[in-house]
Amino acid sequence: MTNTFDPEKLQTALENIHHAGIPGVFAEVRDHDRTWSGAAGVADVTTGRPVTTEMRHRVGSLTKTFTAAAVLQLVDQGEIDLDDPIGGYLPHLVPGDRGASITVRMLINHTSGLAEYLPYAYPSLAAFPAMAKTTPQSLDDHRFTRFHPADLIALGVAAPATGAPGSTPGVYSNTNYLLMCELLESITGIPAAKYITRNVIERAGLQHTELPTDPPITGPYSHHYESWFGMIDPPRDFSIYDMSFVGPAASLISTVADLNRFYGLLLSGDIISSASLSQMQRTVPVIAFDGKTLDYGLGLQKTTVPGHGTYWGHEGSVWGGGAVSMTRADGNRQLSLAVNLQRWNRLDSAGKPQPHPIDAALQAFTQLVLCG
Template sequence: MTHDVQDDTRNPLDTAALEAAVENVHRAGMPGVFAEVRDGAHRWRGAAGVADLDTGRPVTAGLRHRVGSVTKTFTAAAVLQQVDSGVIGLDAPVGRYLPRLLPGERGAAVTVRMLLNHTSGLAEYLPYAYPSLRAFPVLADTRPDSLEDLRFTRFDPVELIEMGVAAPAVGTPGGTPGVYSNTNYLLLGRLLEQVTGTTAERYITRNVIERAGLRDTGFPSGPTVEGPHSRLYEAWFGMIDPPRDHSVHDMSWVGPAASLISTVADLNRFYGKLLAGEIVGPSSLAQMQRTVPVVSHEGRTLAYGLGLHPMEGASSTEPGQGTFWGHGGTVWGGGTLAMTRADGRRQMAVAVNTQRWNRLDSSGRPLPHPLDDAVAALYRVAMHG
């Protein structure tokens, strides 16, 4: 295990507990895990396990990592910058901007806000883009073949959006609970392109990533992760055994919804800047923190704002300041969670290099795994101290 501590006698970080929690995640079956926790001026970085099962190369806390749907916060912030400037109306119909992609009554009913908080009723395109996942979310009837078959496929975002729009609706526009769908965020990417005259990725890079001063964050230019990184081992609920490395994978299947590459340090810096009001204006930040119930891909109902969701953390002297805000994300083989307390003081970002480690029971439901408790324990230690 490696660790890096900025410390003094008043350090509020329990470094021994953090080191033990990271090591326990590795011992529970995770090849590699790395994290950064901040409390004010104090910072702890730790890592345990390996970045490459074949060579035994150790994982370190500074590795670049595919952060999956954490990307959605970046995309939401970019859209809200345009709301701040008066170019986009948060409650304007999407059909006003993208009449060809969302035409007719649906385009008139679905608003920008509904895309941001997943209450549009638009279905997830993923099972249609990856044929062997067509039965999703009925996991027992899915197969991981498409993950390998389409590893180097360059998807057209318009075609992916059309798959989601053409699929049976999963709700009525504005109805709750909403249903989490990457289709929403691909549409937001096209909306950014429409109003800025450049790609969503370029706009987000210039106006969100660079504004936050992030040095190791960016969108991929090809199927590989540039710079030091871990391999990413996808298990697909035990159907890939042993888990297969998917660190080389064309990420056009998610684009501005989930393709960003970053580091745990950059993610903590980004969420700190965002919650301090340095990325979007105060009114937009308040809108981001207005939540509705949304059903996740895993079937859980969570509170979801505009590209942010809360987690309850440690108590605080200020009412509501014990709530953490951030986002989680998965890709094929990788997972990330980044959370910052509402007062901006306590932060955590955690990355792991295996996903969907639970096998399925006879009814197709994920079975408990020691990693579930170990990862949850790491989150508790990181947020609660």
């Protein structure tokens, strides 16, 4: 084996993430026809139950790739045009000049100018993303609140615009993807979650992936611990949560093996056409919630590793859970990783997240996988 696929080194690097402060972490790495999977730490800090590689996990915004793929299937079928205005499809949700100016493409690549609705749905996050001024109280208050997507979209549409339609850099916003879900339903006549399940999840043969309709996670899973920048101490378990606040924009439950399978099939042209895949890989700069700039396509993030190629995938976060999946452009190297703690960085007096050993350990593991 090459030094970029050394199981012992990979396991040690994974354990370093746990020792740096993550309760539990698990991953799968694929290199050509070889597969390595590993886990470190615990799924339950109370009982000490160990985390395992087969566990199902909330993967947050990795869901967006699945939603985008479903929309692009309808593009392939001639049911949707990427450059049509969303107001032509959903005039009741994005009316007037904005509906006429914002295209389907702008929604998928976050250049619509539509603001994030989250601060308005969770009142105590009203300063979001000015995190030093927020409290996590709403996370408890709304653990079992059932949100309606049209209400959330209305909050995002009513909020001040983040930019003119089509302007760059775009600004990351879940409002865009809830609109994509409404578009799917308006075209197909069935709920977006059912359409994505039938035409993306089942088509890819993902046996441990689902868009949940109820708060619990079925099957073996790790608890999801939220720290909210040290404001929740010790971190609290939010694994059982009503995910209607994001729906098919970020509610997916999956496994690291299923994620690698999905992105491998997507990038090999088995989920959408090669023409639509090319559209997915046309990127623009997009400002993420944490302020960093993403190289973002249509539901895909691009990462260039100097000397080691281009990777496509996505990262995601929910309350207490995080995940990332990356596949090299040639399909021969993949990484999917999940962690059961989020927002571990504490904030300085200016509200800026401070470095934490977890950051360095995650970077070291990723670098080992991608670069050796």
